[in-house]
Amino acid sequence: MSRLMQHPWRSAVVTGASSGIGEAFARSLADAGVDVVLVARRVDRLDALADGLRAKDVIVEVLAADLASVDGRALVADRLSDGDRPIDLLVNCAGLGAATKFHEGDPDRYRQIIDVNVDAVVELSHAVLPSMVRTGRGWILNVSSLGGLAPGPGFAVYSATKAFVCSFSESLHEEYRGTGVVVTAVCPGATRTEFGEGSGADSDDLPSLLWQEPEEVVAEGLAAVAAGHALRVTGWPNRLAAGATALLPRIARRRIAGKVTDTL
Secondary structure, three states: OHHHOOOOOOEEEEEOOOOHHHHHHHHHHHHOOOEEEEEEOOHHHHHHHHHHHHOOOOOEEEEEOOOOOHHHHHHHHHHHOOOOOOOOEEEEOOOOOOOOOHHHOOHHHHHHHHHHHHHHHHHHHHHHHHHHHHHOOEEEEEEOOHHHHOOOOOOHHHHHHHHHHHHHHHHHHHHOOOOOEEEEEEEOOOEOOHHHHOOOOOOOOOOHHHOEOHHHHHHHHHHHHHOOOOEEEOOHHHHHHHHHHHOOOHHHHHHHHHHHHHOO
């Protein structure tokens, strides 16, 4: 929290705010006095969260939207492009995943993963950037994954979407350098959330050292975007692993990834 006391934001949109890392982002920002717009499908959870956050004397909006749908993405994009209610910080945290052999998976599920993990990030960033560029002030924080930095056998579509988020974020970071707009990708590893529990891994699969709490991911992510960084891998064990993996030939990365995912 102390690192957030000097935050530059007045208002934020957080997608995926009904649980896990997204909920932790919303709570942390509200604790720091930032007005928040909560976006997710589950309106009952959003309403309950909003009630608690309003007690912190911040303005909280609830925007129920399914980002896997064209209409849902358009609804959030309209809010982001509302010039009368500008947004300082967009946190693209909503995400879907699937753990299975690719040929055994459901193509409709893969389409949903791409819609949420890729299309929503692109469309919502595009909606908010014009006002940010015009005012010379804005921040976009895209939640990627450690799995976006290496191949993901058994998680092929998910890992590919997260690799896109990293590349997209770093590209925009350089494209808007010097404009007052910062775009950052944050790459968590194993995190104790509903998403993590449903991803095919649990606390018995990985050493406890590799697991993080959502609040830890949020603190590092917000500190990174506030500091103007392009990419942040959260947790020192994950940074060590990512750095070591990056030095290996691509064939070695693939083989190691296959060995790791075979244990999940």
